[in-house]
Amino acid sequence: MTLVKCHSYLLERIKHHSASRGGAFLPLIDPDKQDYATTIRIACHCQDAGADAILIGGSLLFSNDLDTLIQNIKEEVSIPLILFPGSSMHLSPYADAIFYLSLISGRNANLLIGEHVISAPIIHKYQLEAIPTGYMLIESGRVTSVEFVSNTRPIPRNKTSIAVAHALAAEYLGMKLIYLEGGSGALQSVPVEMIRAIREVVQTPLIVGGGIRTPEEAAAKVEAGANIVVVGTAIEQQDDPTFVRTMAAAVHQSG
Ligand code: 1GP
Numbered sequence: 001m002t003l004v005k006c007h008s009y010l011l012e013r014i015k016h017h018s019a020s021r022g023g024a025f026l027p028l029i030d031p032d033k034q035d036y037a038t039t040i041r042i043a044c045h046c047q048d049a050g051a052d053a054i055l056i057g058g059s060l061l062f063s064n065d066l067d068t069l070i071q072n073i074k075e076e077v078s079i080p081l082i083l084f085p086g087s088s089m090h091l092s093p094y095a096d097a098i099f100y101l102s103l104i105s106g107r108n109a110n111l112l113i114g115e116h117v118i119s120a121p122i123i124h125k126y127q128l129e130a131i132p133t134g135y136m137l138i139e140s141g142r143v144t145s146v147e148f149v150s151n152t153r154p155i156p157r158n159k160t161s162i163a164v165a166h167a168l169a170a171e172y173l174g175m176k177l178i179y180l181e182g183g184s185g186a187l188q189s190v191p192v193e194m195i196r197a198i199r200e201v202v203q204t205p206l207i208v209g210g211g212i213r214t215p216e217e218a219a220a221k222v223e224a225g226a227n228i229v230v231v232g233t234a235i236e237q238q239d240d241p242t243f244v245r246t247m248a249a250a251v252h253q254s255g
Helices: 005-018 036-049 066-076 109-126 145-150 160-172 192-201 215-224 233-238 241-252
Strands: 024-029 054-057 081-084 097-103 129-137 177-181 206-209 228-231
Touching: 005 024, 005 129, 024 036, 024 233, 024 241, 036 054, 036 066, 036 233, 036 241, 054 066, 066 081, 097 109, 097 177, 129 145, 129 160, 160 177, 160 192, 177 192, 192 206, 192 215, 215 228, 215 241, 228 233, 233 241
Parallel strands: 024 054, 024 228, 054 081, 081 097, 097 129, 129 177, 177 206, 206 228
Antiparallel strands: none
């Protein structure tokens, strides 16, 4: 896909699924969690299940050949592959786009603007589509990798008004997406009350992820106002095409 195409594609998928009161489904694959062959197999399951796109990344990335992995996945899969970076090092010209994350719930200047300045010239050189995304970390019952690695404090899960203020600020700053993140493997996913309150005041598409393990939980996020649901750990752990299909149907509300 060429520049700006992926963002438009996501908006089109959101609109498409909203007709059945559903949302778009974006599985997340962390290449560090399994070998390359398994990663490619999971990506195929996701496409077969009807996923709208696939996110690739994680807080840390030890897998040392992201370019080859993405090229190999793209030989098998035609839905967009979007980078979900943990740092300015997690880039590849072979991805379709990158969620250009600004960790707005934190006060770590490096993750608000620093990594962006380092990565921007490379993104430009790669002609990678950058989708500005306000990334909000929400307290989820235990310290997650993203909380520890980012050295930021998540928004307390009962402080809905603080979350709403951050989401509004993201919208006023022109972010194209807002990502409410419990953190990978979170004990508790983002509360539906918080999603609902943000949805009431913000027009920007909302992504919700972190700790979503069941189709029912995924569907509840959409019913509360999420436009995109991200599931990673549960798909990797189950490694079962039927589970991915059930998840996709729950998010799309097509079951
Ligand atoms: C993490 O939101 C994603 O960044 C997905 O989280 O791995 O817990 O599904 P899980």
